[in-house]
Amino acid sequence: MKKRDTIEGYRRTTWIVHGPARTAKWDYAHHVVPPMTSSTTYRLESARRGAQGFQEYGALIRDRGKAPVYIYDRLDDPTRELLEGELAKLEGGDGCLTFASGMAAISAALAGLLQSGDEIIGHDLLYGCTHSLMTRWLPRLGISVRRADFTRPDSVARLINPRTRLLYYESPVNPTLDLVDIATIRRLCDAHNRLRPKERRLLSIIDNTFATPFCQRPLELGVDVVVHSLTKNIGGFGTEVGGALICGRELYPALKWFRKDFGGILASKSAWSILVYGLPTLPVRVKRQQYTALKVARFLRSSPRVETVRYPGLPDFPQRALATRQMRDFDGSFAPGNMIYFRLKKDNADPVRFINDLAKNAYSITLAVSLGHVKTLVEIPGSMTHSAYEGAGAIKDVDGVRLSIGLESPADIIRDLESSLERAARRGRR
Ligand SMILES: Cc1ncc(COP(=O)(O)O)c(C=O)c1O
Structure with missing residues (x-):
């Protein structure tokens, strides 16, 4: 045994710093x-x-x-x-x-x-x-x-x-x-x-x-x-x-x-x-989120309160051909992702009121920046993540709403969106 491999003759004060200089416990090949x-x-x-x-x-x-x-x-x-x-x-x-x-x-x-x-x-x-x-x-x-x-x-x-x-x-x-x-x-x-x-x-x-x-x-x-x-x-x-x-x-x-x-x-x-945790679960998370995103995007498009919905998975997405060519998952299937962007009808529901209502009342949707989370997150990029554009005029859709779909039940996300859209519209009319 080499000298460094033994702690014999060293004081506890030194030993507590160095511990066992070598140990067979560092056997990472079998983890x-x-x-x-x-x-x-x-x-x-x-x-x-x-x-x-x-x-x-x-x-x-x-x-x-x-x-x-x-x-x-x-x-x-x-x-x-x-x-x-x-x-x-x-x-x-x-x-x-x-x-x-x-x-x-x-x-x-x-x-x-x-x-x-x-x-x-x-x-x-x-x-x-x-x-x-x-x-x-x-x-x-x-x-x-x-x-x-x-x-x-x-x-x-x-x-x-x-x-x-x-x-x-x-x-x-x-x-x-x-x-x-x-x-x-x-x-x-x-x-x-x-x-x-x-x-x-x-x-x-x-x-x-x-x-x-x-x-x-x-x-x-x-x-x-x-x-x-x-x-x-x-x-x-x-x-x-x-x-x-x-x-x-x-x-x-x-x-x-x-x-x-x-x-x-x-x-x-x-x-x-x-x-x-993150990488190995990426395919299952995104697949599930895409499944939900399509349902949510369809709901939003059918809502009388919503002006436009942008989700590459919708058949009438303006760049659909490019989306299906470019966005492909590991198995070659179409993979439009988990992000949705939409705008409310101006005379029907106010986006700030809508977002505040979600923040107050929704259980399945959280008002927070960031995206790609297990929880569904919502924000208004024009005044939040993209506020650096303010005054520069380059962000045209200041009132758009960004939705990052999480792992909740699609029905619950839709339920919370629907309730807040209705309340935002009712308050808007008052
Ligand atoms: C598209 C995109 N790129 C880069 C970033 C910056 O990432 P980070 O917050 O980890 O610095 C963000 C953050 O929101 C983003 O949305």
């Missing part, structure tokens, strides 16, 4: 559920091992069944890496990096790939904080941002110039559920890249939070980077905040170095919850 590791730093048997860890850092090392050289938690952590391996595989990418939040992943993807003097084109409508990142912060770093309607790719094409480095969009768009044709945007990039050097390639990034890899895998359609808020559908239970980016092998090292130095890693405890 059915992966262990939750939590170690800010890692023992290096020799200076050589430490140097090797730093040399290999950033390389895309696939799981070869033996542990890589771990050095320090901000660089790499086994639990986080297990989650990253799963997410990369599900999205069809080479590598994944997880972050402390969706916004940390989005800002890393942008700042890690761009430099001062670059220009990007973003879709007119994006999640409120992404809009704020583009209007408030990127210009301060010398990155200019133009906006275009990505549902009309020709309007994007018109803005591309030699300084344009990146196209950024969501599909489905939060909150309107407009869809962007991912393959068409890729073809637009290809046309420009034929004339560009490799290091100035025109890249595209999609925020795939609404769809999740279960409903849509944009890397397979030619996107360069997929970003996610893990806080939403993938985490699924509303207990963890996190983000991820998934990309191919060329972009991965630079983004990994960026994360090391900017430091916004996902806590390994959060990674563990997402890995053990």
Whole structure:
């Protein structure tokens, strides 16, 4: 037995700090559920091992069944890496990096790939904080941002110039559920890249939070980077905040170095919850939510209080053909997701009154931001998640209502919606 393996001769004061230096109890190969590791730093048997860890850092090392050289938690952590391996595989990418939040992943993807003097084109409508990142912060770093309607790719094409480095969009768009044709945007990039050097390639990034890899895998359609808020559908239970980016092998090292130095890693405890609870239940949750979402969308469309309903699963959804082509689950079935956006008839029911009534009286629906939760959540994006647009005039549907469908009985969600719609209308008439 080596000297470090025995505690003989050491005082209890020291022993209480170090415990058993080695133990056969760390036998992770036989765990059915992966262990939750939590170690800010890692023992290096020799200076050589430490140097090797730093040399290999950033390389895309696939799981070869033996542990890589771990050095320090901000660089790499086994639990986080297990989650990253799963997410990369599900999205069809080479590598994944997880972050402390969706916004940390989005800002890393942008700042890690761009430099001062670059220009990007973003879709007119994006999640409120992404809009704020583009209007408030990127210009301060010398990155200019133009906006275009990505549902009309020709309007994007018109803005591309030699300084344009990146196209950024969501599909489905939060909150309107407009869809962007991912393959068409890729073809637009290809046309420009034929004339560009490799290091100035025109890249595209999609925020795939609404769809999740279960409903849509944009890397397979030619996107360069997929970003996610893990806080939403993938985490699924509303207990963890996190983000991820998934990309191919060329972009991965630079983004990994960026994360090391900017430091916004996902806590390994959060990674563990997402890995053990969130990911494995994603298909069953989304399938059930889609089943309910279609029933709720149909009910809303039949209501005399409702002006318009947007849900890609409705047969008359304006971009139905694109939806059925692009949104496919792991088995190849149509997967329109769990988000609904609707507007009330102005002269019939007031949206604020309706929402307040839900907050007060509904049991199955909760007034709260966020989405992709086991509980059905409702909000008014114009004055809440997308309030960063206020004054900018780009969000046209300020009165729209966003509904994230949970796991409750469809009949109960409909019952609560119907009651609040009726009360909002009655009060409106008084
Ligand atoms: C589409 C989308 N992307 C990104 C984010 C940001 O995620 P996070 O809150 O985890 O930073 C959100 C948050 O609501 C979102 O809806």
